[in-house]
Amino acid sequence: MDAETPNHDPAAEVVDLCRDLLRIDTSNYGDGSGPGERKAAEHVASLLDEVGIESRIYEAAPGRASLVARWGGAEDGSGGPPLLLHGHLDVVPAAAEDWQVDPFSGEIQDGYLWGRGAVDMKDFDAMLLSVVRARTRAGRLPQRPMVLCFTADEEAGGHQGAEHLIEEHPDELADCTEAVGEVGGFSTTVRGRRIYLIEAAEKGMAWMRLTARGRAGHGSMINHENAVTELAAAVARIGSYQWPVRLTPAMEVLLASVAELAGTEATPENAESLIDEFGGATRMLGAVIRNTCNPTMLDAGYKVNVIPTEATAHVDGRFLPGFEDEFFATLAALCGEHIEIEPVSHQQPWETPYEGHLVDAMTRSILAEDPDGLVAPFLMSGGTDAKHFRKLGMQSYGFAPLRLPSDLDFTALFHGIDERVPVDALEFGARVFDRFLDQV
Structure with missing residues (x-):
C-alpha cells in the first residue's frame, strides 16, 4: 500500500x-x-x-x-x-x-x-x-x-x-x-442460490447467575438439602428444554424467500425444516426462531467430602423481540422456587x-x-x-x-x-x- x-x-x-x-x-x-x-x-x-x-x-x-x-x-x-x-x-x-x-x-x-x-x-x-x-x-x-x-x-x-x-x-x-x-x-x-442476509434485528441478552442454597454436611451422610443437587437439576432442565418456535417479522420474510425456492409456504410448523436448508448457517439461524438459554458456567464446593452450602451457575439467555416476558416466565418455571436468579447483564432486543x-x-x-443473488433480512442471535x-x-x-x-x-x-x-x-x-x- x-x-x-x-x-x-x-x-x-x-x-x-x-x-x-x-x-x-x-x-x-x-x-x-x-x-x-x-x-x-x-x-x-x-x-x-x-x-x-x-x-x-x-x-x-x-x-x-x-x-x-x-x-x-x-x-x-x-x-x-x-x-x-x-x-x-x-x-x-x-x-x-x-x-x-x-x-x-x-x-x-x-x-x-x-x-x-x-x-x-x-x-x-x-x-x-x-x-x-x-x-x-x-x-x-x-x-x-x-x-x-x-x-x-x-x-x-x-x-x-x-x-x-x-x-x-x-x-x-x-x-x-x-x-x-x-x-x-x-x-x-x-x-x-446465493441469499444475502441483512441484519434487521437482534435478540435481547440476559446473562444471569443462578444460586442454590442448602445445608452443609459431610459427604458420606444423607443430605436432602444438597445445593449442588438442586442446582444441577435446574441446569439440566434449562439445558434440555425445547423452546417453542416464534417467528418475528424479519424471519418471516427470510423463511418466505426460502420457502419459495423450496416450492412451499413458510409456517411455524415447517420453520425448522426451512432453516435446515441453510447448511452450516443453521447453527445461527436455528437460534433466532426461538428463545434460547444455555448453561455456561458452574461453581460449587471446596473439598470432595464436604457438601457445600451454596452452588452457582451462569446461563446465557437470548430472547426474541416481543417475547421477553415469555422468556423470563419460562426460565423461572424451569429453575423452580428454590433457585435465586440474579441478572449479570440485561440488554434489550431490537428490530428495524x-x-x-x-x-x-x-x-x-x-x-x-x-x-x-437474493436479498432478505434476518435476526441476529x-x-x-x-x-x-x-x-x-x-x-x-x-x-x-x-x-x-x-x-x-x-x-x-x-x-x-x-x-x-x-x-x-x-x-x-x-x-x-x-x-x-x-x-x-
Whole structure:
C-alpha cells in the first residue's frame, strides 16, 4: 500500500488494510487484561489523516480507545442527517496452538486472508476504510454526511466503547438518525442460490447467575438439602428444554424467500425444516426462531467430602423481540422456587422495519455486483454495538457485504479457530459498499 500513489478503485487496498489491522493484537479478555485498542485506533487515525480526514480518539480507560470522524456531506446542508458507519476494533482472544497459522500474522493462503478478526470484524473496518480513502482521493464525497466510528470493547458488551461514547460524548453521534455496522450482507447458498442476509434485528441478552442454597454436611451422610443437587437439576432442565418456535417479522420474510425456492409456504410448523436448508448457517439461524438459554458456567464446593452450602451457575439467555416476558416466565418455571436468579447483564432486543431507502440501497448495491443473488433480512442471535447506538434513537442495520463460497461454513468462523475471509469476498464487499454510499 503506497500513500504516494493514489488509487481510486474502492477495492484496491482493502486486503492490505485488513492484513495490517489483523496484525495489531486487540484481544479483549473481558477483564481489562488485554492490549486494548489504542494502537489500532491510532493506526486508523493515521489512515484517515493521509486523505485529509480529521478524527478524534476517546478512551474509557487507559488503552481502551474508540475513534470518531466526520466525513462528507453537501456544503449547503441538503444531504440530510448523518449516517453512522460503525465497526469495532477489538477481537476475542485466540490460542495460537489451536490454529493452522499464527492468528495475528495476517497470512494469505489458498485465496483466504487468515487471522483473528478476519470476519469479526476487521474485514468490515478495512472495507470501510478502503472505500472512504478511495472516494476521498477521487473527490467523490457522499452528499449525505457520514460519521465514521471505530469502537473498543464490543466483544465484552461495548461498555468501554459504544456505551462510553453515547454517555460521555453524545454530541459526536446525537444527530445521526440511522446506523450501519455488523453483522449482515454475507451470502449463504440455498438450493444453488446465493441469499444475502441483512441484519434487521437482534435478540435481547440476559446473562444471569443462578444460586442454590442448602445445608452443609459431610459427604458420606444423607443430605436432602444438597445445593449442588438442586442446582444441577435446574441446569439440566434449562439445558434440555425445547423452546417453542416464534417467528418475528424479519424471519418471516427470510423463511418466505426460502420457502419459495423450496416450492412451499413458510409456517411455524415447517420453520425448522426451512432453516435446515441453510447448511452450516443453521447453527445461527436455528437460534433466532426461538428463545434460547444455555448453561455456561458452574461453581460449587471446596473439598470432595464436604457438601457445600451454596452452588452457582451462569446461563446465557437470548430472547426474541416481543417475547421477553415469555422468556423470563419460562426460565423461572424451569429453575423452580428454590433457585435465586440474579441478572449479570440485561440488554434489550431490537428490530428495524425491513423497508425504506437504506434497505433499497443495500439491495440494489448487492444485486449490481451479483445479479443472480437474493436479498432478505434476518435476526441476529448475538449482540452488536447497535444496541447502544439505538439508545440515541437511530434505526440500525447490519451490512458488511461478502460473497462467500457455498462450501464455506462461515458462521463457524465467528469466534472460532482458523478464522479467515476470502480475498475476493473482501474486494466484493468494498465494491458493494462503494455503490451503497452512492445511494444513501
